[in-house]
Amino acid sequence: MTNGRFPFFHEAETPPGAEGWERMFPYYLVPAAETRQHENDLWFAETMHWSRGCFPLGSVMAEAAYLAAGQNSTRIFAVPTALGLDFRIHQGYVYISPIAVTDPEEIKTRTEYFNHRAGYYFENWDELYDRWKHKVQRLIDDMRTVSFEQLPSLEAPEIVTEGRGRSSGFEVLEGYRRLIDNLMLAWQYHFEFLNLGYAGYLALFQFCREAFPEIAEQTVARMVAGIDSLAFRPDAELRKLAQLACDLGVADVIGSDAERTFEELSRSASGRRWCDAYDEAKDPWFHYFAEYGLSHEQDTWIANPALPLTGIVNYINRLQSGEEIERPVARLREERDALIADYRSLLTNAEAEQFDQVIGLAQRVFPYIEEHNIYIEHWVHSVFWEKARELGDFLVAMGFTHTRDDVFYLNRFEVEQVLNDVVQSWAIGVPARGRERWATEIRERREMLTVLHGTPPQPAFGNPPEDITDPFAVMLYGVTTSQVNAWLGVHEDTDALSGIGGSPGIVEGTVRLIASEKELQDLRPGEILVCPITAPSWVQAFSTAGGIVTDMGGMMSHAAIVCREYGVPAVVGTGFGTQQLRTGDRVRMDGATGKVVIVHAAELEAAS
Amino acid sequence: MNTVYTCALHDQRCRNSGEFGGKAAGLATLESLGLPVPAGFAVSGAAYRAFLDTPGLRDTVERVLDCGPGTDFRDAAGRIQEVLATTPVPAEAARAITRAYEQLREQIRDPDLAVAVRSSATAEDATAASFAGGFETALGVAADELVDRVHHCWSSVFSPAALAYAHANRLDPSTIEMPVVVQRSVPARAAGVMFTLNPTTGDRSRILIEANWGLGLTVVGGEVTPDRWVVDKVDESITEFTPGDKRLEHRTGGLTEVASSRWHPPCLTDDQVVELAHLGRVLERHHGAPQDIEFALEPDARGHEPLVLLQCRPETVWAHRRRQLRFDPHGDTTSWITSAIVDEPPAGQRIA
Numbered sequence: 001m002t003n004g005r006f007p008f009f010h011e012a013e014t015p016p017g018a019e020g021w022e023r024m025f026p027y028y029l030v031p032a033a034e035t036r037q038h039e040n041d042l043w044f045a046e047t048m049h050w051s052r053g054c055f056p057l058g059s060v061m062a063e064a065a066y067l068a069a070g071q072n073s074t075r076i077f078a079v080p081t082a083l084g085l086d087f088r089i090h091q092g093y094v095y096i097s098p099i100a101v102t103d104p105e106e107i108k109t110r111t112e113y114f115n116h117r118a119g120y121y122f123e124n125w126d127e128l129y130d131r132w133k134h135k136v137q138r139l140i141d142d143m144r145t146v147s148f149e150q151l152p153s154l155e156a157p158e159i160v161t162e163g164r165g166r167s168s169g170f171e172v173l174e175g176y177r178r179l180i181d182n183l184m185l186a187w188q189y190h191f192e193f194l195n196l197g198y199a200g201y202l203a204l205f206q207f208c209r210e211a212f213p214e215i216a217e218q219t220v221a222r223m224v225a226g227i228d229s230l231a232f233r234p235d236a237e238l239r240k241l242a243q244l245a246c247d248l249g250v251a252d253v254i255g256s257d258a259e260r261t262f263e264e265l266s267r268s269a270s271g272r273r274w275c276d277a278y279d280e281a282k283d284p285w286f287h288y289f290a291e292y293g294l295s296h297e298q299d300t301w302i303a304n305p306a307l308p309l310t311g312i313v314n315y316i317n318r319l320q321s322g323e324e325i326e327r328p329v330a331r332l333r334e335e336r337d338a339l340i341a342d343y344r345s346l347l348t349n350a351e352a353e354q355f356d357q358v359i360g361l362a363q364r365v366f367p368y369i370e371e372h373n374i375y376i377e378h379w380v381h382s383v384f385w386e387k388a389r390e391l392g393d394f395l396v397a398m399g400f401t402h403t404r405d406d407v408f409y410l411n412r413f414e415v416e417q418v419l420n421d422v423v424q425s426w427a428i429g430v431p432a433r434g435r436e437r438w439a440t441e442i443r444e445r446r447e448m449l450t451v452l453h454g455t456p457p458q459p460a461f462g463n464p465p466e467d468i469t470d471p472f473a474v475m476l477y478g479v480t481t482s483q484v485n486a487w488l489g490v491h492e493d494t495d496a497l498s499g500i501g502g503s504p505g506i507v508e509g510t511v512r513l514i515a516s517e518k519e520l521q522d523l524r525p526g527e528i529l530v531c532p533i534t535a536p537s538w539v540q541a542f543s544t545a546g547g548i549v550t551d552m553g554g555m556m557s558h559a560a561i562v563c564r565e566y567g568v569p570a571v572v573g574t575g576f577g578t579q580q581l582r583t584g585d586r587v588r589m590d591g592a593t594g595k596v597v598i599v600h601a602a603e604l605e606a607a608s
Numbered sequence: 609m610n611t612v613y614t615c616a617l618h619d620q621r622c623r624n625s626g627e628f629g630g631k632a633a634g635l636a637t638l639e640s641l642g643l644p645v646p647a648g649f650a651v652s653g654a655a656y657r658a659f660l661d662t663p664g665l666r667d668t669v670e671r672v673l674d675c676g677p678g679t680d681f682r683d684a685a686g687r688i689q690e691v692l693a694t695t696p697v698p699a700e701a702a703r704a705i706t707r708a709y710e711q712l713r714e715q716i717r718d719p720d721l722a723v724a725v726r727s728s729a730t731a732e733d734a735t736a737a738s739f740a741g742g743f744e745t746a747l748g749v750a751a752d753e754l755v756d757r758v759h760h761c762w763s764s765v766f767s768p769a770a771l772a773y774a775h776a777n778r779l780d781p782s783t784i785e786m787p788v789v790v791q792r793s794v795p796a797r798a799a800g801v802m803f804t805l806n807p808t809t810g811d812r813s814r815i816l817i818e819a820n821w822g823l824g825l826t827v828v829g830g831e832v833t834p835d836r837w838v839v840d841k842v843d844e845s846i847t848e849f850t851p852g853d854k855r856l857e858h859r860t861g862g863l864t865e866v867a868s869s870r871w872h873p874p875c876l877t878d879d880q881v882v883e884l885a886h887l888g889r890v891l892e893r894h895h896g897a898p899q900d901i902e903f904a905l906e907p908d909a910r911g912h913e914p915l916v917l918l919q920c921r922p923e924t925v926w927a928h929r930r931r932q933l934r935f936d937p938h939g940d941t942t943s944w945i946t947s948a949i950v951d952e953p954p955a956g957q958r959i960a
Contacts, residue, residue, distance in 0.1 A: 080950045111946050119942035199945050203935075206948035210934040212813040214806060214838070214847070342842040345893075346812040354935055354944075361941055 004488065006460045008039040009090050017451040021091060024056045024445055025411055029063070029089045042464050043088065043095040044479055044487075045457040048552040049294055051532035052516065053092040053453040056411040056445065057388065060180065061294045061381075062087060062094050063412075064187035072191040077121075078113035079195060082470050092452030095461060098470040121196050125364060129193065136189055136375045143182045143383045146175040148394035151426045169423040172394070176419055179387050180412055186380040193368050198472055200365035204358040205475075211351060212343065217555045218501050218564075218592060223340050223359060224366040225564050226332035231370035232565065234288045234301070235542075237281040238308055239325050241274070242315030250274050251316045256521065258305035284379060290517030291533075292373070293381030296389070296408045298517070300382045310521055314543055325543070328567055370561060391415070398422050400432055401442070409445040410438070459487045459575060478554030478573025486575050495601070497574050497581075501594035502553065502560030505569030508599065509546040511585040513578060528589060530581045533559060542566045547589050549577045549596055563591075571596055613655040613704035616711070617648050617791070627653050629728025629787035634920045641894060643887065644916045647716060648791030649708045650728060655701040656762055656786040662695050669766070669782060681775070685768040692763045702755050709754055709790065716792060722748045722860070724794070725757040727764070728787040747823070748793050748860040761788050794916055795860055796904035798875040799824035800834060802884060803923055804841070804892040804899045810926045812898060814847070815839040815885045821866055821875050822857030824902055824918065831863070832856050835874050839885040846881055849874065880905065884915060891920055898923040 009031035014021065022030045031039060054062060070084025083099040101107055121128060151169055159167065201224065208220045245251040248270040255261050265271030286301035286308055293300070301308040315325050340359060344352050392404035400422050401407065410418060418438065425432040464484045473479045478500045486498070512527040514520060520541055523529055529545040533552050541548070545568060553559050553572035563570035569591030571577075577596070581587065584602030589595070615622045617632065618639045625633035632650035639645050660666055668691050672684050697705075713721040725746040746757045764770065765784050774781040800819030805812045818834040820826045827834045832855060838848035851872045856863055876884070884903060891899050902919040935944035 080946060082949075107950060111950060114949075115942050115946055118945065119940070122942055122945070199949055203941070203945045203948040206951075207934045207944075212811050213809040214811045214814050219842075339842065343813060346841070348931065350933060350937065351931070354933060354937070357941055358935075358944065361945075 005463045006042075006458070006488070008036075009043070009088070009461050010036060010039065012091065012458065012461070014091065015451050015455055018091065018448040020444075021448050021452060024409070024448070025059050025089050026063075026413060029059060029087070031088050031090055038086070038097075039462055041086070041097045041462050042468075042484065043090075043097045043461040044477070044484075045459050045552075046087070046094040046096045046477075047457060048477060048533045048557060049292055050094040051291070051552075052295065052297070053449070053457070054089055054094050055295060055297075055408050055449065057408045057415065058295045059089055060183065060412040062089070064184045065190070066096070067184065068187040068189075068191040069195075071188075072195060077117045077195070078110040079199075080107045080111040080114050082472065090461070091455075091457070092449055093457035097462070098473045100470055118196055118199065121193070122200065122361070122365075129368065132189060132192060133375070136186065136380070139182055139186055139189070140375075140379055140383055143179065143380070143387065146179045146182075146387050148172055148175060148387070148390045150394060150397040151423070167427065169427050173416075173419055173423055176391070176416060179384065179391075183380065183384050186376050190372060190376040193365075194372060195472060197365040197368045198475055201362045201369070202475070204362035207355060207358045208343070211347060211355070215343075216501065216592065218504060219339070221555055221560070221564060222504075223336060223343075224362050225336050226329050227363075227367045227370065227565070228329075229367045229371045230374045232327060233374070234285045234308075235311070235327070237285045238311045239315050239327075241278060241281060241308075242312045242319055242325065244277055245274055245312065245316055246319050248274055251320065254309065254313055254316065256306045256310040256313060258309055261309060262305075287382040288378050289381065290520070292377040293385060294377075296385050296405070298385075300378075302382075306521075307517065311543075318543065327565065332565065332567070370558070373558070395422065398426070398432070400435055401438070406438075406442050409442045409449070456579065460484065464488065475554050476557060477552060478557065483573060483575060495598040497577060497596050499549070499571045499574035499577070499594045499596070500554055500560070501590070501592045502548075502550075502555065502557070502570035502572040503563035503568060503591045505547065505567070505591045506588070507547040507569050507591075508586070508588040511581045511583055511587055511602075512545075513581065513583045514541075515578070528587055530577050532578055533557075542568055547571075547591065549574055549581070549587075549589060551575060551577050611654050611658065611700070612652055613658075613701045614649050614651055614708040616708070617645060617650065617789075622650055627787065629653070629785065629789070630921060631726065631728035631919060632787055632789050633728075635789065635791075635917075637894075638891075638917050638920055641890075643891075644914060646724075646792045646794050646916050646918070647712060648723070648789060649712060651701075651705060651708075651758055651788040651790065653785040653787045655698075655704070655758075656788075658698045658701055659695070659759075659762055660782070662698065665691065665695055666782065673771075673781065681771040682768045685766050685771050688766040689763050692766065693759075697755050697759050705755055705758060705790075709751060712790075712792070713751075718792075720750075722750055722793040723754065723790050724792075725749050725754070725761060726789045726791075727761055728789045729765070729784060745825075754790070758788050758790075762786050791918075793860060794823075794904045794906050794918070796823050797821070797907050797913065799902070799904035799918075800827045800876075802888050802901040802903060804888045804901070805923060805926060806838060807923075807925060810931075813841050815841050815888050817876070817881055817884060818852075819875050820852065820854050820857060821870060822859050822864075824904060825858045826856055826863070828902075831858075835876065837876075837881045839881060841885070841889055844882055844885055844889070846878060876905070880913070880915065887915070887917070895920075895922065897927060900924070 066085055066087045073079040074083040081101050083101060086097040086099055088095050101110065149168060151172070155167060158164070204223065205220050208215050245254055250265060250268070250271050253261065253264045253271065262275060265275050282302055288301045289298045290307055291298050299307065318325050344355055347355055388407065389404055392407040395401040395407055395418070396404060400418065407415060418434065421434050422432050468474065468479055468481050468484065507528070509526050509528040511530050512523050514523065514529055514531045523541060523544050525544050526546040528547045528549060529541050530549045533550050542562060543566070547569040548559060548563055550559050550572045551574055557572055560570055560572050569589060571589050571591060571594050574596065581598070582602050585598050586600035588597050588599050615628060617636050620640065622628050622636035623633050623640065628650040635645050669688055672687050709723070713719065727745070746760070749757045765781060765786050771781060798819050798821050800817060801824065803816045806814035806816050817837040817839065818827050820832050820834045826832050833853040835852040835854070836850040837846055839845065840847050851874060854871050854875065855866055857866050888899065888901055891901060900921050900923045901917060904916050904918055905913045906916055907913050935947055
């Protein structure tokens with residue numbers, strides 16, 4: 001934070017033990033001497049999706065995402081004022097830099113293209129979106145057919161009798177490429193509608209800002225609340241299962257220990273009935289990550305049944321204490337409609353007509369903003385990592401690596417090299433050539449990443465721009481000019497912090513700092529959940545926490561949207577909530593103004 | 609038919625602004641809505657006309673005014689008012705005023721009833737509204753001074769300021785109607801003004817309230833920096849409070865200094881602010897347009913502080929600005945979306 005700017009990437013010191021980390025990632029993802037000019041821009045840590053950093057294989061997710069985000073803004077729809085999001089991996093974390101278009105002539109040209117192209121999508125939204133769902137489903141089905149079976153010492157006779165002419169070794173190579181291609185393609189689809197969805201909402205937002213200059217951002221967001229979206233289905237399944245457990249009288253048997261729970265349930269007829277219902281809900285709804293599935297470290301509900309079971313137990317407890325556990329959709333819609341009517345009544349007739357149209361548009365496009373996560377982040381990613389783990393097992397089975405996880409320490413190009421090494425050696429009939437070098441390299445990489453991910457990321461690098469105008473960066477990430485200035489002043493000691501009011505409500509409670517979904521079980525009812533981000537799937541948290549405070553996120557971040565849908569107060573985009581607050585602090589937060597005040601600081605532990 | 613010289617505010621006929629003026633009609637409307645308005649009556653335009661019709665009076669006035677532009681208004685006003693001062697209020701009108709006062713005194717059961725006497729002059733167009741508001745106001749008027757005070761109020765039509773204004777705006781002062789409102793004096797603990805929009809931004813989802821200790825004159829007159837609240841009209845919550853610097857207050861006796869301990873603490877409670885805003889919302893909805901409202905809080909014997917409304921009229925500043933639509937009404941929704949992405953008009957800038 002020198003002279004009103006953040007350090008440049010090249011000025012950052014590498015933590016001892018992580019020297020040479022750059023070699024883990026493709027060269028173009030890492031800041032280098034040749035691209036030093038780029039370091040003048042503002043780069044902020046993309047902790048909203050990569051809160052705990054990025055692994056070598058996982059970096060393909062970032063590539064897929066920013067390739068697609070960029071092309072859609074820059075080349076396909078020609079968003080008038082924004083090109084893509086440039087990105088780098090620095091010391092194991094993802095940083096992004098929004099590229100703006102500032103030349104008025106260029107904006108004008110792009111505006112014409114955008115009108116035609118985006119216009120086509122808005123006009124044909126429902127039909128295109130329907131087609132989209134089929135495309136994605138086909139892609140998932142195709143991805144599932146990829147397999148990485150251990151290569152036999154002698155091929156099966158069918159290769160001969162069916163005249164296939166290709167080996168199972170070739171299937172592995174082809175399967176890997178197909179896996180990567182499908183992931184890339186899934187992300188192409190991910191951004192097909194996303195920015196258009198945000199743009200549709202932005203029209204409503206701008207309209208309201210003009211008619212009501214002082215309207216709170218949150219009030220506008222509440223005009224599209226109460227949405228019907230697949231995004232809420234997994235949670236709905238948990239509530240249904242909780243209700244069923246109570247109805248069948250097996251509620252007391254259910255705990256977060258999956259093995260014991262299912263073992264006990266299998267002993268009674270009603271228990272077995274409940275298990276059947278659980279199994280039925282599982283596919284596809286529990287192909288659901290606690291976050292976004294951007295890292296192999298995350299579990300889906302299927303892989304770790306303790307996650308959904310904890311949620312179910314929570315709902316059972318609330319049911320038993322006589323609480324209402326349904327998502328308050330009816331109330332939200334009622335409030336939404338009353339709110340819209342109230343504001344509408346303050347407009348002139350001509351204005352009210354425009355208002356109706358922008359509201360209609362925003363309500364049509366808005367569900368996609370939440371729903372696409374189910375298809376891409378949850379369903380595609382869960383298949384991807386399942387296959388990646390199969391790949392890890394394959395390399396172990398082929399005697400190349402020691403553990404399944406080793407594969408995650410190779411980037412996507414290295415994996416392809418290793419597979420070629422393994423398959424070619426198998427084909428030729430010799431031992432693989434790189435076993436030793438990769439064993440050593442993977443050991444070193446494990447150590448480096450432990451060091452890197454043990455340190456929280458710098459929030460930003462480079463020069464802050466005078467003004468941050470990219471509407472998407474503001475809506476999604478909460479990166480505003482004042483937020484950047486707050487980052488610059490981080491070392492000021494203060495007993496208050498401020499972010500963006502994400503979901504209304506004033507609440508006082510004790511802080512529970514939570515870094516990952518694995519710690520969610522520590523959260524006690526009424527506590528204020530403080531975390532780097534919350535994924536929409538932190539379902540237990542939303543029904544337990546008194547309020548939620550995140551480091552990153554804007555009005556349209558998932559945390560904010562979901563909190564509004566659940567009626568939980570939220571302050572998002574505080575920048576440093578997780579660094580400034582400690583578990584045990586007593587805080588008062590206001591989800592409307594975005595203020596969090598420490599009422600009573602926790603005692604410092606003697607050891608620290 | 610007998611000439612109607614006075615009319616009680618709770619009488620439906622008082623809502624005729626042509627005869628009783630804008631202020632009286634506004635108050636009568638508030639009454640009819642069941643809203644708290646200090647009891648009182650209006651002196652009609654007919655009473656004022658009867659006064660001007662005193663033989664010889666109109667001729668004198670016209671003679672003075674006919675001297676044309678360039679005349680010193682102070683001089684003209686002085687000469688006219690000299691004549692007006694020596695012309696008594698017509699006996700019938702004076703009797704009607706006294707009778708109306710006595711009825712009011714009975715109704716309120718206050719033998720020493722003091723009243724406020726204010727102009728209800730009807731301005732022919734809205735730009736003259738502020739001018740009409742500038743006529744004589746008298747507070748704490750006792751029974752024996754009442755007719756005199758009404759007389760003063762009538763005479764103020766020909767004050768130097770009024771004549772100068774009329775001349776500049778090519779108004780014939782002799783066509784101005786001067787109905788008068790007579791109301792029970794409200795010994796307000798605090799009072800002020802409410803706009804059912806934010807006058808600084810034109811935001812119609814906001815209500816602005818400014819108030820000071822004592823009577824509302826200091827808020828309108830700008831003698832102090834009043835407390836200031838902004839209220840969200842839709843959910844009726846206070847979104848902003850700026851404490852004032854309230855070193856003076858107007859009591860019935862006149863302007864007095866305020867103890868320093870009361871300079872900064874708010875003169876209304878949050879509940880009072882919200883109650884007031886709610887009233888504002890009701891009034892706006894009733895009139896179908898943003899309103900400019902004067903109010904006071906009057907402590908009663910039981911220690912309560914009921915809210916009373918002293919005036920309600922249409923807000924004029926933003927009402928006369930043409931609001932431009934955010935998006936081109938001839939364009940399609942895509943063009944609106946594009947415009948939302950490309951243009952970033954700072955709040956309020958395009959409303960002009």
